[in-house]
Amino acid sequence: MMRVLMADDEELARRLLREYLAAEPDLEIVAECGNGFEAVKAINELRPDVIFLDIQMPKLDGFEVLELIDEGAAVVFVTAYDQYAMRAFDAAAVDYLLKPFTSDRLRASLDRVRVRLREARSVRLPADLKQAARAPGEYLERIVVKDGPRVHVIPAGKLDYAEAQDDYVALRSEGKSWLKQQTISSLDAALDPRRFLRVHRSYLVNVDRIARIDANTKDTWLAVLTDGSKIPMSRGGYNKFREISEG
Secondary structure, eight states: EEEEEOSSOHHHHHHHHHHHHOOOOEEEEEEESSSSHHHHHHHHHHHOSEEEEEOSSSSHHHHHHHHHHHHEEEEEEEEEHHHHHHHHHHHSSSSSEESOOHHHHHHHHHHHHHHHHHTTTTOOOOOHHHHOOOTTTTOOOOEEETTTEEEEEEEEOOEEEEEEEEEEEEEEEETTTEEESHHHHHHHHSTTTTTTTEETEEEEEEEEGEEEEEOOOOOOOEEEOOOOOOOOOOOOOOHHHHHHHHO
16 A cells, blocks of 8 residues: 655645546545645655645745655645756656646556556755756745754844855854755855855855955955854955945
8 A cells, every 4th residue: 555645725726636646446545634734744644655745835834845855755746837847857856747637647646656656766855856846036035944843944144144054054143053855055046146156165145234344365355244253254255245335
């Protein structure tokens, strides 16, 4: 039996999917979730084989859910927004269903899932899946961080700075710090360049938090933030900051 979890905030969409899945004798629906937080909790507790995942959901969207769950389940996106996710589907998901879909289209998707599960190949979800699916000119408005069983959502505007720590970034916001498995380069690409500046190879800073720039050495500076933090700034970072300030 394939254990299935559905995550969609629309009851009508879940009911239709439930009716279609009822015709499949080798499936068992183990959970239905109406928002992203519920989905993360249920997926990590129940370990389903297959996840039917909507993109636009309250609290956490589908891509944020993927950032917070362990790998292993076959993921099928169920969405009305193909413009957000086509590249991500091609790279990571077993399939996608564009609403509205037919029972025949769902059956074809399930055939792909069965093949994947028979081959015992997990679907590896790239760490930068959400970035890969974003439309040009669209940037993160919030950052999700998993801290044990808890999930923290940091509004992008409240992020003071990020520091690279190998394959992780340390995020500083409102006097607190979190560690997230993501490279600083991918975070830099995901945030609005008009609001966030890569001032150093290891630091990304919210421009609005920079109180002043102090000279450090001949070719380096220190960005002093409103909370007193001092962030090293390279020559390239200094020149970028001047361009933004003067622009």
